[in-house]
Amino acid sequence: MKINWGAGITIAIIGFMSFIMYFVIKMSTDKKYSYDLVTEKYYQQELKFQNQINAEKNASELSENINIEQSIQGLIVNFPEGLEYSKIEGKVFLYRPSNKQLDFEIPISISTKYLLVPEKSLLGGRWNIMVIWSYKNKEYLFKKELNL
Incomplete structure (x- = not known):
């Protein structure tokens, strides 16, 4: 044919x-x-976006911002020097882009300079960390991408 x-x-x-x-x-x-969406409540999060912009601006105006270190125990979230650490309130949110079941949140309750995120909670791979905290009624926001 x-x-x-x-x-x-x-x-x-x-x-x-x-x-x-x-x-x-x-x-x-x-x-x-x-792949999971960042959030299921996208439009409600969009309305809060200006507050996040203001909190990030407040954090950038600090003389020293939050510092993240990786250690054997886990992630160490170091807060700026010279603050009364017992007056810091907020939460640390860890977001895993590839699997929303691994996302978790830790409330900030510290009396020292740092907060420890236990190593057993963190699997290897990419994480987005967001620290939302307030000190003396002023909001701050720190964001960072980590590869563990």
């Missing part, structure tokens, strides 16, 4: 479209390729 140019081009286009559709269906149904 002889195939002319028109039939060959039609077969090639159908084959290519089938190939693309196979990968679209495979990627959208396979759990291995699923």
